[in-house]
Amino acid sequence: MAKLPELAVTGSTGQLGGQLARLLAAAGGAQRLLVRDTGRTPDLEGAVPVAVSYADAAQARESLAGVKTLFMVSAAEAEDRLQQHYTFVDAAAEAGVQHIVYTSFFGAAPECTFTLGRDHYATEERIKASGMDYTILRDNFYLDFLPLLAGEDGVIRGPAGDGVMAAVARADIARSALTVLGDPALHVGRSYDLTGPEDISLAAAAELLTAGTGRTVTYRNETLEEAYASREQYGAPPWQVDAWVSTYTAIAAGELAGPTSAVHELTGREPRGLADFLAGAHTI
Numbered sequence: 001m002a003k004l005p006e007l008a009v010t011g012s013t014g015q016l017g018g019q020l021a022r023l024l025a026a027a028g029g030a031q032r033l034l035v036r037d038t039g040r041t042p043d044l045e046g047a048v049p050v051a052v053s054y055a056d057a058a059q060a061r062e063s064l065a066g067v068k069t070l071f072m073v074s075a076a077e078a079e080d081r082l083q084q085h086y087t088f089v090d091a092a093a094e095a096g097v098q099h100i101v102y103t104s105f106f107g108a109a110p111e112c113t114f115t116l117g118r119d120h121y122a123t124e125e126r127i128k129a130s131g132m133d134y135t136i137l138r139d140n141f142y143l144d145f146l147p148l149l150a151g152e153d154g155v156i157r158g159p160a161g162d163g164v165m166a167a168v169a170r171a172d173i174a175r176s177a178l179t180v181l182g183d184p185a186l187h188v189g190r191s192y193d194l195t196g197p198e199d200i201s202l203a204a205a206a207e208l209l210t211a212g213t214g215r216t217v218t219y220r221n222e223t224l225e226e227a228y229a230s231r232e233q234y235g236a237p238p239w240q241v242d243a244w245v246s247t248y249t250a251i252a253a254g255e256l257a258g259p260t261s262a263v264h265e266l267t268g269r270e271p272r273g274l275a276d277f278l279a280g281a282h283t284i
Contacts (some may be wrong), residue, residue, distance in 0.1 A: 002283040005030035011073035013040045019174035034063055044213055054084040060091035068100045069184050077238055099133040099184045106140040106193055113250040115242050135180050136191035139254055143169045143277045146205050156219045158248030159227045160202050166195035166257035169272050176266040192262040196271045199257050212278030
């Protein structure tokens with residue numbers, strides 16, 4: 001049996017992990033793609049699919065045997081996501097993984113406004129206590145999500161007020177991760193706040209979306225009560241609605257503001273802003 005690659009990448013069937021896996025393959029690197037469903041794994045040169053579930057400790061340890069460097073994207077949003085993360089991080093340490101690179105969230109803290117940011121912080125702490133070398137990529141809100149925020153009527157609704165965010169393109173995060181994985185030893189113990197080049201409000205984003213997509217997009221600020229009421233129709237559990245609403249209140253609180261130079265430092269290129277992203281500059 002051939003030896004499996006010592007670099008493992010999770011999330012390759014999703015957007016961010018998929019972009020990174022393609023970049024690694026294009027650079028000629030071998031990688032172990034850890035996925036829940038190996039039938040959905042992208043077909044890439046030098047990539048070996050291996051089945052794993054974050055919540056299955058025994059399977060995770062087996063899938064990570066012989067891995068030196070692990071790129072871990074956060075699990076799909078779920079009520080037990082933090083426990084899944086703990087299980088997987090512990091399994092990685094037990095399997096002998098030397099260095100873990102984790103995609104966290106900008107401003108992650110025990111009491112940050114964005115509820116899921118608290119889970120990211122707790123995951124960071126679990127990683128730091130694991131004994132493994134680590135690098136944390138703290139991603140701001142994704143530029144890629146902005147066109148999806150508008151409803152069928154073209155209105156973005158949420159209690160973000162006049163707050164701004166330094167939203168970042170997934171492609172810039174993937175390129176930053178590629179640099180870290182190229183020589184992980186240079187990034188041990190580092191946390192990088194990955195942002196776009198500018199602070200942008202949802203009102204300004206709506207104007208750029210209108211200009212860049214040909215669809216009329218507007219922003220309407222909501223009160224907290226309106227925000228919860230307008231999302232009742234989806235029948236989502238309370239924790240998920242809290243996460244949706246707190247995305248906007250985190251913007252209003254200023255917790256996603258403040259562009260950094262981290263993407264440029266890691267990649268040598270300026271991150272793209274929303275106008276460039278919409279113009280097609282979001283290709284890697």
